[in-house]
Each structure stands twice: as C-alpha cells, then as structure tokens.
Amino acid sequence: MHSTIKRPRHLSCLLYASLTLLAFFVLAPVLWLLLMSLSSPTDLTKVPLQWIPSQWDFSRYALLLDWQNGSGKRFLAAMLNSLIIATSASFIALVAGVLAAYAFSRRNASMLLMFAFLATIMMPPITYILPLYSAFSELGILNTKVSLIICYSAMLIPFAIWLMKTNIDVLPEEIEHAAMIEGAGTIYTLRKVVLPIILPAIGATAMLSFLTAWDEFFYALIFSSDLSAKTIPVAIADFSAGRVTDFGVIASVGVLASVPPVLIALFFQRFIVSGLVGGSVKG
Amino acid sequence: MSDSSSSFISNQVSDISPVQSSTTQSQRRGSSADQDDVILSIRSLCKSYFDAEILQDINLEINSGDFLVLVGPSGCGKSTLLSCIGGLTDVTSGEIFCRGKNITQLDPAKRDIAMVFQSYALFPNMTVAQNIGFGLEVRKVPAAERKQKIQQVAEILHLQPLLDRTPAQLSGGQRQRVAMGRALVRDPTLFLFDEPLSNLDAKLRLSMRTEIKHLHQRLGGTMVYVTHDQVEAMTLASKIMVLNQGRIQQFGSPEEVYKRPANTFVAEFMGSPAMNLIRAKVIVEAGAVKIQIHREDRAPLVFIEQAATDALRAFNNQSVIIGLRPESISDVAARDPQRSHSAECRIEYIEGIGSDVYATLKLGGSDVISRLHGDSNVSAGDRQQLHFDLSNISYFDPSSQLRI
Numbered sequence: 242m243h244s245t246i247k248r249p250r251h252l253s254c255l256l257y258a259s260l261t262l263l264a265f266f267v268l269a270p271v272l273w274l275l276l277m278s279l280s281s282p283t284d285l286t287k288v289p290l291q292w293i294p295s296q297w298d299f300s301r302y303a304l305l306l307d308w309q310n311g312s313g314k315r316f317l318a319a320m321l322n323s324l325i326i327a328t329s330a331s332f333i334a335l336v337a338g339v340l341a342a343y344a345f346s347r348r349n350a351s352m353l354l355m356f357a358f359l360a361t362i363m364m365p366p367i368t369y370i371l372p373l374y375s376a377f378s379e380l381g382i383l384n385t386k387v388s389l390i391i392c393y394s395a396m397l398i399p400f401a402i403w404l405m406k407t408n409i410d411v412l413p414e415e416i417e418h419a420a421m422i423e424g425a426g427t428i429y430t431l432r433k434v435v436l437p438i439i440l441p442a443i444g445a446t447a448m449l450s451f452l453t454a455w456d457e458f459f460y461a462l463i464f465s466s467d468l469s470a471k472t473i474p475v476a477i478a479d480f481s482a483g484r485v486t487d488f489g490v491i492a493s494v495g496v497l498a499s500v501p502p503v504l505i506a507l508f509f510q511r512f513i514v515s516g517l518v519g520g521s522v523k524g
Numbered sequence: 525m526s527d528s529s530s531s532f533i534s535n536q537v538s539d540i541s542p543v544q545s546s547t548t549q550s551q552r553r554g555s556s557a558d559q560d561d562v563i564l565s566i567r568s569l570c571k572s573y574f575d576a577e578i579l580q581d582i583n584l585e586i587n588s589g590d591f592l593v594l595v596g597p598s599g600c601g602k603s604t605l606l607s608c609i610g611g612l613t614d615v616t617s618g619e620i621f622c623r624g625k626n627i628t629q630l631d632p633a634k635r636d637i638a639m640v641f642q643s644y645a646l647f648p649n650m651t652v653a654q655n656i657g658f659g660l661e662v663r664k665v666p667a668a669e670r671k672q673k674i675q676q677v678a679e680i681l682h683l684q685p686l687l688d689r690t691p692a693q694l695s696g697g698q699r700q701r702v703a704m705g706r707a708l709v710r711d712p713t714l715f716l717f718d719e720p721l722s723n724l725d726a727k728l729r730l731s732m733r734t735e736i737k738h739l740h741q742r743l744g745g746t747m748v749y750v751t752h753d754q755v756e757a758m759t760l761a762s763k764i765m766v767l768n769q770g771r772i773q774q775f776g777s778p779e780e781v782y783k784r785p786a787n788t789f790v791a792e793f794m795g796s797p798a799m800n801l802i803r804a805k806v807i808v809e810a811g812a813v814k815i816q817i818h819r820e821d822r823a824p825l826v827f828i829e830q831a832a833t834d835a836l837r838a839f840n841n842q843s844v845i846i847g848l849r850p851e852s853i854s855d856v857a858a859r860d861p862q863r864s865h866s867a868e869c870r871i872e873y874i875e876g877i878g879s880d881v882y883a884t885l886k887l888g889g890s891d892v893i894s895r896l897h898g899d900s901n902v903s904a905g906d907r908q909q910l911h912f913d914l915s916n917i918s919y920f921d922p923s924s925q926l927r928i
Contacts (some may be wrong), residue, residue, distance in 0.1 A: 329700075422633070
C-alpha cells in the first residue's frame with residue numbers, strides 16, 4: 242500500500258486540511274440534524290444555542306415509529322407510500338429504459354424519438370402540472386399512488402434511456418453478433434448476454450432513479466392530499482406546517498426518511514464497484 | 525479499364541477452374557465422404573454504403589472441406605464479405621447460397637454457420653464451458669448431451685482444466701481456443717474466421733496457425749478465413765481469393781496465386797519480399813522472342829523466352845512488365861537449365877536474414893531483390909554471377925496491369 246511517489250510534507254498538510262474542511266461542510270448539517278432529533282425542545286430554543294444536548298431524548302423516534310399514534314401513522318404511511326411509488330416508478334423506468342436504449346443503440350430506432358424523449362426533461366415541471374392535473378382528475382386517479390407512479394416513471398424514463406444507451410453503446414457489438422450467429426434471438430441475447438454485462442449500469446440507474454423519485458416534492462405536493470398517496474417529502478413539510486413547530490420532530494423525520502436512500506446507496510455502491518472491476522469485456 | 529479488368533479476371537477464373545478443381549479433388553480424395561458437394565456459392569454480390577461500393581460483383585463457389593482464405597489489404601472488403609456470409613451485414617444485391625439453399629435474407633441464427641471473431645467475442649459473464657455450450661443451450665440440447673459435447677471439444681482444444689474459468693482469467697491464446705471451441709461444438713455447415721490470429725503475439729500466432737491447419741485436416745470442416753497476412757493465406761488455404769478495393773483480383777489455389785498472379789496487384793501482394801516487377805522490352809527476331817531489360821551500368825540484359833505465347837508475341841517492340849520472384853534470381857543454379865539465364869550483375873546492397881541473403885540490384889530502372897544462399901559471401905558493390913530461373917516468370921501488360 243506504499244505509494245512510490247513521496248509527497249512533500251507541506252503539500253500533505255494542505256491536502257488533509259482541505260479534506261477535513263470539505264468533510265466538515267458535508268457532514269456538519271447531517272450531524273446537526275441528528276443532534277436536533279435527540280435534543281429536548283428546551284435545548285433547541287435556548288439562546289445561545291445548546292449545541293450538545295443536556296440530555297438525550299429518544300421519545301420522538303418512539304412516537305414516529307408507533308403506528309397507533311397520529312404522527313406515527315402519518316409518518317409511516319408516507320414512508321410506505323414513498324417506498325411503493327419510488328420502487329414501482331424505478332422498475333417501470335428501468336424495464337422501458339433498457340428495452341428502448343437497446344432499440345436506439347442497436348436497432349437503428351429513430352434518434353428523433355430519442356431527442357423527443359430527452360426534450361421532455363428539459364421543460365420545467367410546472368409546465369406539466371396543469372394538463373396532468375386535469376387529466377388525472379378526468380381519470381379519477383388524483384390523490385392515488387398510481388398518478389404519482391405515472392408521473393415519476395415518465396420523468397425517469399428519458400433519463401434511464403440516456404444512461405442505458407451510453408452503456409450499451411460502448412459494448413462491443415461482436416459479442417451480440419456472436420450470440421446471434423450461435424442461434425440466439427434478440428430477447429434471448431438481451432437476457433443472457435447483454436443484461437448480465439450491463440448489470441452495474443442497471444444498478445446505477447436503479448439507484449439514481451429511486452433517489453430521484455424518493456426526493457420528488459412538487460408533483461407529490463400537488464397530486465396528493467391525504468395518507469393514501471402522500472410521500473415522505475410532503476409529509477416532512479406537513480410536520481412543519483402546524484402552529485407550534487417542534488424542530489426536533491422534523492429532524493427525526495428527516496433522519497428516518499434518509500435511512501432507505503442511504504441503505505440503497507450503500508448496497509448499490511458495493512455492487513457497482515464490483516461490477517465495474519469484474520465485467521471486463523476486453524477480448 | 526475497370527470493366528475490362530473484371531471481365532478479364534472472370535475469364536481468368538473460368539480458364540483455371542478445371543485445373544484447380546482437379547487438384548483439390550485429388551487433395552481431398554479419400555478424406556471427405558461427400559465430394560464435390562458445393563457448400564457455399566455467392567452470385568454477383570454487391571455491397572455499398574451510400575455512394576461507397578465496398579464489394580463489387582463477387583462470385584465464388586467452394587466445396588465441402590475447402591479452406592477458402594480471403595486476403596487483401598486493409599479496407600479491401602474482405603471482412604464485409606465474411607459478415608455478409610454470416611448474415612451480420614445485409615447485401616445490396618446478389619445472392620448467397622449455402623448447401624444450395626438461398627440464405628441471402630435469412631436470419632444469422634438460422635444459417636447453421638459458426639464464426640470466430642477477431643476479438644473472440646466471448647461472453648464475459650459466462651464460464652468457458654457455458655461459452656462453448658451457448659449455441660447448444662439456445663437449441664435446447666439436453667444438459668447431459670451438452671456436457672458430453674463440451675467435454676469432447678475441450679479435449680480437442682486442450683481446454684479441460686479451464687472449463688470453469690471466466691474469459692477474464694484466460695490468456696489471449698486460451699480465449700482464442702475457447703472461441704474456436706464455441707464454433708466447433710455445434711458442427712455447423714460452414715465456419716467463418718475473421719482474422720482470428722491478429723491479436724496474438726508472433727510466436728503464438730504461428731502455433732495457432734498450425735493448430736487450425738491440423739483441426740481442419742482432422743475434422744474436415746468447410747472454412748472461410750479472412751486475413752491480411754499473406755503467409756497465413758498461403759499456409760492455410762486450399763483456395764485463395766485476393767481482394768482489392770472490393771473486387772476479386774484472383775481466385776485460385778495458393779500455388780496458382782503465387783506462381784501465376786492475375787495482375788501486378790496480386791504479384792506484389794502475395795509473397796514476402798514481393799515479386800520483382802521489372803520493365804522490359806519484347807523483341808521478336810526470326811521467330812524467337814527476346815526479352816530485353818535495360819541496365820544503367822552495362823549492356824542490356826537479354827534472354828530468350830522459349831515458351832512465349834501468342835499474346836506475348838503481340839507485344840513485339842513494346843514494353844512489358846516482367847514478374848520474377850526473389851527466389852528466381854539466385855546464385856544457385858536453377859533446377860531447369862533449359863529455362864535459365866545467367867548474367868553478371870552488380871549488387872547494390874545486401875540484407876542477411878540468416879537462412880538467406882537478400883541482395884538488391886538495379887534492373888530496368890527499379891530495385892530488384894534476389895535471394896542468395898545464406899552462406900554467400902557477397903558484399904555491396906560486388907559483381908556476382910546470378911542465375912535467372914525463367915520457369916515461373918510472369919508477364920504483365922503495362923497499361924492494364926493484367927497478366928499476359
């Protein structure tokens with residue numbers, strides 16, 4: 242593990258100082274969030290601020306994770322909604338994205354169509370709100386998970402196609418030719434040869450899609466009105482909307498809401514790294 | 525000119541075809557069960573991308589057990605032709621027949637053809653055994669039978685210890701063998717090889733070349749092999765097709781292509797060092813055909829062509845290009861003294877390669893390479909008695925570059 246090039250001492254100091262500063266900037270808000278969620282309300286309203294809580298207060302977590310309780314129900318229902326919606330939208334976007342990307346990359350599907358897809362993400366979301374709202378209202382699916390799944394998959398598909406296409410483009414076409422000559426059809430080739438090779442890219446796309454859908458606020462705010470469809474970002478906003486705002490509760494919701502994305506990021510990160518190293522295609 | 529050249533070449537091909545079919549028959553006699561069984565036949569195949577004509581009017585026919593090598597410089601269309609046969613590239617016009625069946629529009633999966641790619645194109649996510657068995661799995665061959673066939677092929681190619689490895693864990697030569705195994709296991713009608721040895725180092729290339737030759741002799745498959753290496757072409761082929769700029773330059777046995785090149789392109793492309801092309805003048809005097817080669821320092825070199833054809837006689841008082849292989853100009857006497865001419869020449873410079881010494885002289889205004897015995901004690905500037913073996917001399921028309 243010894244690096245052969247010795248760095249001058251002052252450069253090393255500078256490097257570590259910069260890294261520490263960067264780490265502080267990135268981690269300080271998260272740390273403060275965690276501390277807030279564990280501080281008592283009196284500590285949080287003290288002037289000057291009590292940075293280190295005088296006593297550790299876990300009551301909010303107990304409150305939020307209790308389905309019987311009002312806040313707990315609001316929070317857990319929103320978590321569940323978010324999980325269902327983000328997972329379904331990511332899954333739809335991945336399936337459609339991989340197939341479309343293969344068509345664009347290998348079957349000479351019109352690039353015009355590709356650019357049309359990409360153009361949809363160039364437009365600000367607010368332009369779609371009104372037509373979507375009236376359409377969902379006509380269909381009677383306002384305030385349902387389905388409407389948000391539709392919205393999010395439409396939002397994620399162009400992005401998934403783009404990511405998957407760049408990954409399929411760089412695969413040596415000869416490998417697919419070999420599969421075809423060996424007698425495999427398109428679906429078989431895709432399933433047995435192409436998909437396993439681009440699995441790391443699929444993992445990355447899945448992760449980014451899930452995170453985008455998990456964090457989405459605007460559509461969710463407009464299209465959902467109660468527990469049946471509300472997602473976690475909207476629920477967090479709701480907690481701060483009351484007359485008396487307990488910052489500690491909001492902080493606890495924030496901590497809990499970031500647990501699934503963090504787990505997913507950790508899981509896929511290992512997977513992506515191992516995939517990139519092991520999938521070497523060079524002949 | 526282009527029209528006349530293509531018609532000339534097709535004449536040339538039809539002229540030589542009886543000779544060649546008799547030689548290949550005698551080669552194959554007793555080895556293959558179904559003789560004269562036409563496996564692949566291509567009729568007036570053309571391929572163009574927009575305005576660029578990649579292949580023009582390709583016609584060929586090969587029999588069961590033939591080893592056809594497509595050879596030519598980069599960009600001559602040889603790989604495109606192979607890809608058309610495999611069905612990976614669609615043709616602009618013309619037809620391809622495999623065992624008499626028109627496969628021009630057929631899906632590559634249904635052509636019963638196996639292909640070995642230049643980059644091997646192994647499936648990186650599968651083990652060696654899975655790679656070899658892929659085609660069988662697609663065809664839903666039962667697992668037990670599949671395993672047995674994979675074992676057989678692994679034995680032929682010495683791959684048994686590697687069956688559980690993935691391609692990333694193999695060396696270049698091993699990957700090459702896996703790619704061949706994948707082709708062999710299905711026992712297809714036709715094997716296609718796309719420059720399979722070009723990614724290997726020189727030593728391995730040589731041993732794999734021998735191995736492919738052995739495999740062909742042992743298994744007797746019909747093969748089409750693309751290479752830009754003319755040595756590979758000469759050693760492996762039972763038939764060679766030389767391509768340049770999308771046109772067939774010559775189609776024949778390796779011996780024919782080497783000894784009787786159809787035009788100056790083939791003459792220069794095949795053989796290393798290349799055939800010497802020397803400007804000369806034909807003089808018909810009292811029935812005898814004299815060939816006169818200009819020399820700067822001395823009197824012209826003149827020899828009598830005893831086997832002159834009428835076509836050559838027609839070039840009386842005109843210049844021609846003569847083609848002589850380096851080995852036909854030597855310090856060792858020719859085998860047939862009747863068709864040999866000796867003259868003293870000045871050696872301009874020499875290159876020793878151990879087994880031989882290549883000595884360069886000036887004839888007809890160009891550098892001419894002669895191949896001397898490895899022990900010859902010549903040095904640059906020496907005068908040396910050289911024997912010109914005329915038994916395999918070629919004559920070309922300077923305007924059309926075609927064989928006379």
